[in-house]
Amino acid sequence: MSAARLTALRLAAYGVDVAALAVVLIPISFGISSLVGSDLESGLEVWVRSLQTISLPAWLYFILTDSLGGGRSLGKRVLRLRTTMPDGGPPDTQAAVLRTALKLAPWELTHLAFFAMAPRLGAFGGSQIVVAGISYLLMLIWVVVALRNGGRRSVPDIVAGTAVDHVEAR
Numbered sequence: 001m002s003a004a005r006l007t008a009l010r011l012a013a014y015g016v017d018v019a020a021l022a023v024v025l026i027p028i029s030f031g032i033s034s035l036v037g038s039d040l041e042s043g044l045e046v047w048v049r050s051l052q053t054i055s056l057p058a059w060l061y062f063i064l065t066d067s068l069g070g071g072r073s074l075g076k077r078v079l080r081l082r083t084t085m086p087d088g089g090p091p092d093t094q095a096a097v098l099r100t101a102l103k104l105a106p107w108e109l110t111h112l113a114f115f116a117m118a119p120r121l122g123a124f125g126g127s128q129i130v131v132a133g134i135s136y137l138l139m140l141i142w143v144v145v146a147l148r149n150g151g152r153r154s155v156p157d158i159v160a161g162t163a164v165d166h167v168e169a170r
Contacts, residue, residue: 001166006151007143010164013075020074021058029053043118050111058107059100066096066162080167083157095160102156106142109135 032053065073071083071090083099085091091099113131118124146154152163 001151003147003149003151006164006166007146009079009081009166010146010151010154011143013073013079013081016075016078017061017073021054021061025054025057028057043115043121043123046121047111047115050115055104055108055111059104062100062103063093063096066091066099067093071162076164081164082167083162083164085162091160091162095162099156099160099162102159103142103154106135106138109138 029049033049062073065071065076066083067090069090072081076082083091085095109131113128113135114124117128117131142154142156145158146152149158152165157163
């Protein structure tokens with residue numbers, strides 16, 4: 001399989017995972033907000049709430065599907081991909097945590113830029129644009145590195161010692 005095709009499948013799998021997480025976690029987040037109060041007045045408050053109700057569960061999902069789910073999230077299952085360690089087995093917990101931290105770093109930097117760093121909701125400043133720009137640059141680097149590594153290894157994979165492979169249909 002070509003590097004471009006495997007990288008595209010990986011991006012599509014990630015898209016499936018993010019969409020599935022959004023379908024589940026956004027209603028839960030709104031439900032929690034309605035129970036505990038949704039009068040968040042600052043970007044920092046929105047950021048903390050999103051960490052609690054969106055980011056933390058998403059991190060757990062990716063860590064658990066890598067380490068305990070055989071290296072196969074929902075998106076990877078749908079697109080017949082699998083994350084593996086050099087021995088061919090699924091990532092151990094340490095590799096899954098490291099891989100997830102790096103994989104989701106751009107996402108978390110975006111949240112930091114547009115929520116936590118906002119002087120008030122809806123306000124944007126130069127430092128926020130810089131941090132958001134860094135997050136988008138990281139995403140680009142992750143994709144370019146994957147393309148240069150046959151689609152199998154992006155920066156999070158290289159650091160965590162993992163790779164992503166296509167699983168042939170049985």
